[in-house]
Amino acid sequence: xxxxxxxxxxxxxxxxxxxxxxxxxxxxxxxxxxxxxxxxxxxxxxxxxxxxxxxxxxxxxxxxxxxxxxxxxxxxxxxxxxxxxxx
Numbered sequence: 001x002x003x004x005x006x007x008x009x010x011x012x013x014x015x016x017x018x019x020x021x022x023x024x025x026x027x028x029x030x031x032x033x034x035x036x037x038x039x040x041x042x043x044x045x046x047x048x049x050x051x052x053x054x055x056x057x058x059x060x061x062x063x064x065x066x067x068x069x070x071x072x073x074x075x076x077x078x079x080x081x082x083x084x085x086x087x
Contacts, residue, residue, distance in 0.1 A: 006031055058082045 001007065001022070006029045009016075023030060047054040059081040062070045073080040 001026060001028060003027060005029075008033060010035075056081075058084055060084070061086055 003026045005026060007018075007023075009030070009032045011034060022028070059079075060070070060073055060083045062073075062083065063086050067085060070083045070085050074083040
């Protein structure tokens with residue numbers, strides 16, 4: 001992580017270990033976020049039943065190196081539905 005960077009915990013992560021000194025040394029931020037409507041089981045069922053439709057939701061898959069283009073695409077609702085970054 002770069003100095004002044006951010007570590008984001010998205011969703012439920014059972015357990016993660018890291019050195020807290022790195023947060024201090026790099027003046028980093030640790031942010032937690034949970035987004036959900038409680039419909040995760042229904043979504044999993046939909047994906048299992050209709051994978052061809054679920055796959056259409058992702059309109060673009062770009063390598064991490066092209067993150068600037070990915071964010072530009074994601075900001076344009078006419079150009080993209082869901083943009084994934086591949087690490």
